[in-house]
Amino acid sequence: MAEGELADTAPAAQPGQLSVVSTTTDGIRVLTLAGEIDRDTGQTLRQALDASGAPRPRIVVDLSRVTFMDSTGINLFIAAHRSLTEAGGWIRLAAPAEAVMRTLQIVGVDAVIDCRDTLRQALGN
DSSP states (O other): OOTTOOEEOSOOOOTTOEEEEEEEETTEEEEEEEEEESTTTHHHHHHHHOOTTOSSOEEEEEEEEEEEEOHHHHHHHHHHHHHHHHTTOEEEEEOOOHHHHHHHHHTTHHHHSEEESSHHHHHOO
């Protein structure tokens, strides 16, 4: 995918749905999510996080428009963190809404995966 090119991998976010827009900035794949992350939308997120075959994959997930996340999202982000780290890359979570950040903090994901307050911070060093 060319830098700055958009790839919408899901329908527009409606209640109970998740949309994912993928762009690339400075060699970093940016996934902008909108909607809910749960059992019903997990496959959409799983596909978006797949970086198999990419050398040293780097992914930033913009969570600013995610309204709900359950254990499905937690498990998918942990699995992505493991696979990306094993491949010499990384994942960062950016701009989670207060409710989503609280979920990340309660289960300790923020201690394992780098969480930044803004997308700009997540794209920086």
